Amino acid sequence: MKHFRSIHDVADLPALLASAAAYKADPFRHETLGKGKRLGLMFLNPSTRTRLSTQVAARNLGMEVLVLNAGTEGWALEFNDEVIMNGNTVEHVREAAAVLGAYVDMLGVRTFPALLSREEDYSERVLQQFVEHSGVPILSLESATLHPLQSLADLLTMEEQFKAPRKPKVVLTWAPHIKALPHCVANSFAQWVNAWDAADFVIAHPEGYELDPAFVQQASVEHDQDKALCDADFIYVKNWSSTAQYGKHVCEDPSWMLTPEKLLPTRQAKVMHCLPVRRNLELSAAILDGPQSIVIEQAANRVWAAQAVLAEILKGLA
Ligand code: CP
16 A cells, blocks of 8 residues: 555455454554654644554554644645745645655645635645655545545444344434534545445435535435434434535534434444534434443544554555
8 A cells, every 4th residue: 555545545445454453453463564664643633533543553563653733833834836925824835745754654644624615625635745745655644525544443343343144224424513514524434335335325414415426326315314214223423514505514403413212213223423522412412321322432443443554554665
């Protein structure tokens, strides 16, 4: 694996999932694989889980880790070419990425979308500029439109939680929020579940919140949440901002919040969320504190997903 930006960088998804499960069973099985290699983690936006799980994963492989909180501690970056830098930006990504690439063997980058222009966000210009100018493998720690490390952990979680000899029904449901949030987790979850090809997959959301057909693919789309949840084995709760009015926060409909009553017609569905979650806004506290929530197991699995991906990139460096 050269870079890790989306499912398209994964040659063999079942093998990557098996690798993550093997690291979970034996975290130090390749504790010298990354000896002498340095991972840089650059955060243009906040993170708890991705930041820490990726560090743990790298150290399990014997790597050294450098963290740069570029959004708060680094120089303000410029991403436009042909620009006269007489505004607030201090350093162009062309220099910044090249310098970081001189210090590390691979570089993780977290960046969020501006949610001002769909075309701009979906071009993934920021992440791609690190690919072009750093000279080292780039690991997405969540980009403008995708969150592949989260999605790999999500699939690992569902694989280990579901043992019935049939396909699980997986429902990705939109949830209310007070802010306009990125599409990344929803897009990426849809992309990876479709590639997994091991579930009956339904996406439920209010009208105007359609995900890109490139990610929806063969999933069924429902605007009636109760209908979508019927017989569900897994329910993935996530807010994303409007598509029809791109990046806008136009719906707060509280009836879309998942509550214990909505779980009754499911097959005792396990409830997932990438976290952080706003209690009693996106998801009821009664569910989060109850036996059907697997959000902590899901977050814990972020380590093994990151370790499997880092190991694949390391093998490419050898
Ligand atoms: N789910 C997730 O990526 O969490 P962080 O934003 O805390 O990294």
